[in-house]
Amino acid sequence: LKYFSNLLGAVYRQGNLNFSKDGNAVVSPVGNRVSVFDLKNNTSETLPISTTKNITCVGLSPDGNLAVVVDEDGAALLVSLITRAILHHFHFHKPVNSIRFSPDGRKFVVTKENVALMYHAPGKQREFNAFVLDKSYYGPYDETTCIDWTDDSKCFVVGSKDMSTWVYGAQRWANLIYYSLGGHKDVIVGCFFEKDSLDLYTVSQDGTLCVWESDTELDGLVLKKSRDKPKPVRQGDEEEDIEEERIEGEEGEVIRGKAETPKEKNVRYRQKSRHFFNKEGDFNNLTAAAYHKPTHILVTGFASGIFHLHELPEFNLIHSLSISDQRISSVAINSSGDWIGFGCSGMGQLLVWEWQSESYVFKQQGHFNNMAALAYSPDGQYIVTGGDDGKVKVWNTNSGLCFVTFTEHTSSVTNVTFTSSGFVIVSASLDGTVRAFDLHRYRNFRTFTSPRPAQFSCLSVDVSGELVSAGAQDSFEIFLWSMQTGRLLEVLGGHEGPVSCLCFSPVQSILASASWDRTIRLWDMLDSWQVKETLPLTSDGMSVTYRPDGQELAVATLNGEISFWNPHTATQTGSVSGRHDLEMGRKETDKITAKQSAKGKSFKSLCYSADGESILAGGQSKFVCIYNVKEQMLMKKFEISCNLSFDAMEEFLDRRKMTEFGSLDLVDEGAGDGDGVNISLPGVRKGDMSSRHFKPEIRVSSLRFSPTGRSWAATTTEGLLVYSLDGSLVFDPYDLDLDVTPASIRKQLRLQEWASAIVLAFRLNEKALKQEVLETVPHDQIPVVCGSLPDIYVEKLLGFVAACLEKSGHLQFYMTWAQNLLMLHGQKLKNRFTFVMSILPTLQALQKSIKRHFDDLSKLCDFNMYNIRYAEALSKQRGVKRAAEEDKDEEEEEDEELSEEMSEPK
Template sequence: MKFSYKFSNLLGTIYRNGNLVFTADGNTVISPVGNRITLYDLKNHKSRTLSLESRYNYTNLALSPDGCLMIAVNEIGDAQLISMVSCTVIHRHKFQTGVQCVCFSPDGNYFAVGRANLVFIFCTPGEITGEYNPFVLKRSFLGGYDDITWLDWSTDSKLLAIGCRDNSTKICAINRVRNFRTYNLNGHTDAIVSCFFELNSFHLNTVSRNGQLCLWECSLEPSDLTEADQNTQPECKRKTAKQLGAQDESEDDIENVIEKQIQQNDNDVLQDDSINGEKIRKAHPFYYKKLGRHYLANEPRKEQHDALLTAANYNRKTKVLVVAFSTGAFYLYELPDVNLIHSLSISEYPISAALFNYTGDWVALASREIGQLLVWEWQSEQYIMKQQGHSSEMTCIAYSPDGQYIATGGEDSKVKLWNTQSSFCFVTFVEHTSGVTAVQFSRNKKFLVSSSLDGTVRAFDVIRYRNFRTFTSPNPAQFACVAVDYSGDLVVAGGQDIFDIFLWSVKTGKLLEIISGHEGPVASVAFSPIATSSTLVSGSWDKTVKIWNCLESNSEHETIDTLSDVTCVAFNPTSDEIAVATLSGNITIFDIKSAAQVTTIEGRADLGSGRLETDIVTAKKNAGSNYFSTIEYSADGQCILAAGRSTNICIYQVRGAILLKKFTITQNYSLDGLHEFINRKHLSEFGNMALVEQRDEFEGRKVTIRLPGVRKGDMSSRRLQLEVRVYCVRFAPTGQAFAAAGTEGLCIYELDKGVVFDPFDLSLEVTPKAAHEALKNLQYTKALVVSLKLSDSNLVTLVLERVPYKDVELICSDLSPEFVQHLLHHLAELLQSTPHIEFYLYWCFCLLTTHGSRDSVFQHTALLELHENISQKYEMINKICDYNKYTLLVLLDKANFHENKLNIDDGFPHPNNEDSDYELLLIKHQDNQAMECEISYDSEE
């Protein structure tokens, strides 16, 4: 088994916090998801998450106009310069505090960063500017008296509009201009949310938090703005940097010195342009005139007095403005007439971000509270994309038998189905009324079952997307686990408050039996994966594991003592063994036939240690209480995947009871439980500040610390910090990937498909040259064997495609069983991307029919991988055929119309004529006219 798993994708979390970014073509939207970045391809309906991550959650993203560079800033001010070509971090820069906004100039030469009330202009590294040093400061501005909320560039990249929280907007020039002075726009009564320049103009539109829109007209056109001599500006900058290099001054002092130098240079320019000793300007004065003030969505907001404008965006080409409010509604206005053209309410929660794409056809909206992201085409009023993750923790996951789908259940009482290829959620079941505790697919993939704390077990049809069975108990019970047998006829669930196991029939929905015997909550149940067995294993907090036979009417069972509370049980898919995880931190392997212990894996020390903010004990003491809460066997039964209340996921070898590899699921220090020591800045003379209660004005209203025994963050607290934890891990049926549901979402890890030299049965004669010589001599079997020994995918593909179609069956029969498994694995991989579908399907057919009768020739994982890839090809071709079906019908009808018209012109009887010899005459006529008549359908048209 290979262990080169690497992070591949992130599902279940769509949007966390920050702004959205569209690519230059407008087909991809980029969303910050915690400390990772996800790209949603709206054209191909796929999503992918970049493998890079930050130490804290991202809050600001900015993409260069050419789409090659992206700047991502996290919540503590760490900026990363990312290459979108290689998807790697080029440079890191540390700001003193958090950054409010980042924006690239339209020409791509500069990017502006707003931090507190300061604005910094940096040169963009690359061929455009000729500057390859990252984060080279060109200029800085003092934005206002409060924090900066928005930055916007003019179309010619000469002016920068700075919106502030102090209700003002400041217009600044990047380079020194003769007839321009920094200009302030006042007139709003609340904080500025957004400000936008018009296309090819200096006219400005500003939007405030209370819904006011102000339209400003500039006295100058872009052509009237002339830049002064630029040689003095770099000298000024160098002089300032030299002066400040010897002194340790703040950035406010830097700004003051720069402004004084620029003002002195402007006076010098005015003195040079004087006539008769008087300072005059040769160009027109620069000023703004307010054209009007409008109150957006005033009537709907009168009904809700606390409604605030939370996001706004403006498309310069279409002159359409979108404004979003804290009520979950957004409105589209046409400027400058401010005509309402569209309105829609998407939820009851505030909209955190709104953004137009380049063409202005799509608008992306995101809500932080519910983790929702949607793209709306306002002209046709259709959803291009509507995705929403679980609003609370994702507690359980399950792979479909072919590995195409993943089912997830969360504490928000929802069950979601995700496509592993597109990474999109395509259906959500909302029938449960409380948290979902477990989900599992049937073996035929036609339905899945889920257990919940609402006292029901529900069966959902995966094909028709409906809840067709609801299983309940005679007395209300909270179900903590669920399992389906091999045949898919029986469903069993264990109670959390009633210590019984309930067995139902899927076909009738009736309760067949109540299995009693446990004296504590049933933590986990599992059916035997063997088709001929009906063995059921259950683990409980009463420190026992019981083995039941579900086909018997009585409750006879065998009990195994584990000396500690059981947290999870799992069946070996290839043998009669079970793995049991307990609170002691160990994983014990038992043989269910003899009830004997096979081996024990001691993994408490492998989970790692972390310390919460409010912990009294140290991280080393916390490590003593760690345990595995979820375990899963690999498809071949040789390894176990285990995780728990930690950031680590461990893979153990069963026979050797050793740790093979450890994965760290996240490095996000915005979550709680990653630090080993308490930061000294959080310590005071009173002790740890996280343990000090901070209440509101009136006693007893709100307490920010966590109550004793509470393991989850309080959503009503001002200091919300979720705890790092892995709730569930599952191997993909093919063994090529595994999924882990944790605090960050659903993380997918896949085997690295890079260039890896992994040969077998290697000798001196096995070389690529030998394979090519064998092909040249038409020795196809030898060439195929050599390429399989080298495990070179390109070489195997070359050999397979050189083999004649008629010789495929003969070569498959000549292969020895040791090469059949490797060839089937390569064929399964080739079916993912090759256009020669029929050719490779014939290879698979010959291989399976020739060697399928032998036992243990094909591994279960290879067959599942082949089944998964064939199913994907079938769905893809099925969609294409459905799309082209009506087009083909139209073409056939058109051809029949021309044929009937030709028959009428030649005196041939019409098909409607009731002539018994019509078919015979038609055949004769076609034979006579086949060589004489040539028809051009284009000329007929």
């Protein structure tokens, strides 16, 4: 089974940022998913939930257990942040601008259109309808934009696009029903109550801050008394009856008349002061604001990428910095007030700034254009991606974060790969260069170019890491360079169309090239770079890949087929027709149906699984298909996204957009005066002449299986999606018998029959039991147990040790198991024919775990070593000083004795 594991390559798209209750994690909306970045442990996680369109706002409950996630259409999900499950679906039917829970967690307010809606927050009891509307608050004439609550949840304030701010009572207060504040000349971006007060700050888009003072404290709010319906009275006695005390009912409830009740004074506000951010007069829109009540710090973000920190109410500037050249879309402050989170939707940036030390806690940015290619490192520890923005980024698969970005390319990166050592990344680009990057020193140490400028569309590096090859899409040639010297070795000509894909054999020095001229050519690198074989295809070659053991070749062609070839005999061994499995959606502007357009689609990327038994295929579709190579049949289809904000997602057009003139998306909204549709300018998809807005099309540009066999990744329009093997919930016994029970396994442990206990545990195949058995074996018995294990269980045990080593703290114990298994059984495993296919992913998983621990421990050991050296040097220095002092004391004593002797009479 595979489940969605993580979304890399995209950290923020749009919407509001939130910090967790403890302030250590940032909750960021990424497209139609939600990612949580743990800043203390340096990890990231994408929740296994998704909305139907891009998320616009997220509201977190004060206890940090619940989140309300709302998308562009107003469809909302209630999500538990503890179990990561969806608890409730709801639809607001209109776009929602903001959502905020009350500090006591009992209510939450949602702003949509010109209304503020107050709902009862979902409680601990199981309700049929988790969203119960309490009250609707009207007043503003335009859309409502922002919300803030008082600390005791008695009142809330709502800002609007009509330049007014409205203070509402959350309960039925006698002296505050609503209060409207003016004073601004632009859209209200933020409104904030002072701590434990009704005093207010409002910030507008033109950079104006108004400070409002209330004449009433929070304790001064008086509840409205509920009056029962009075008894009918005579006309003449009306006034007298109202002024008198009346006793009604059997309980003797006292209802006082109006004359006796002192009239409550209504809450009033006055503008205390006004401040301006743009003092120089430059027009710089204020786009986001956040206020931290305990420290009185206001953070404001601007369209130019600048942010300011001010202390209120004095408006003292603490700090000002430019973090980007794009507009800041969202600002958030954590509970302690130390960290400030910024989101820039234009660049896809997410930054967390510690303002006191003036340093970045977290700084991540995705590819702000499409991702084009990816590759796993040989041990599966890292993923490298290249994008249309010309950047090459390296991601850590454990943390999900990017740790280095190379920006040397000046045009789209078309392909990336690791060398077999895992320390060098090679990338090809349309700028006419192939570059090699060093992961030790993080620098571009080789740049390969062709004699005449060429646009490189594909790339491959041989097993030794010495030969680098790249195919050109304009000159139909393949270029070969030496990694050692950087020189061009050969130009391979022969293809009659653009070279679309290159792949070196993992076991031989043979290069396979796919081209649009309907051939696959196999070039022998040892025999003066001659064509060894030419394989004829039925259509243009799109992608070619070798099986991990080098004994099979898979080719994807333009007609939607995947064909399998034996590279030694140059014969076709099978084919799969995948056109029907692509299931392309219909674009909004397409005039043909999805079924017709799918006939012209094909797979653009192929990848074998680590054991070589199945193949992954992806292309211009929202589906990734997994085929069994032996049976040549579809095993599973993954829908990589259900986000309707992308184009080509639905098979049929929306009926609501159909008019008598056809689809509304096909009707140009040009500024014509009835004389027909104006011809759009180049680059305009539809609509207004100056519009450059379009919906990105969903597609899979590259697929790769992890060398460890535990996960696979795909670069898509949405980002870099990682799917992992979920082994925790699957009961998958091996060679099960009636006598294989947990009781019999534990009996063998009591009898100290370690080897048979391990065999029985692996036959039952339950993770907790296997771990219990393994950790019960005494340390000195490990070599004996390893020597007596049957061969078939050696591979299973090695795989289990690799999985345990990744998370366990018993490093030496599991390392001893791994060392003994490899020492005692390594030669036998190597001699077996299926060695490469079955045991290699396990060994790579083991290598990945060891490498990770080595990286973590080596830093710690280095740190400790330097500390010990420092302490040793310090102690030596003190020893020398002490010795010098003792010598000085001795010399002084000797001098005294000598002077005494000299002074004695002879």
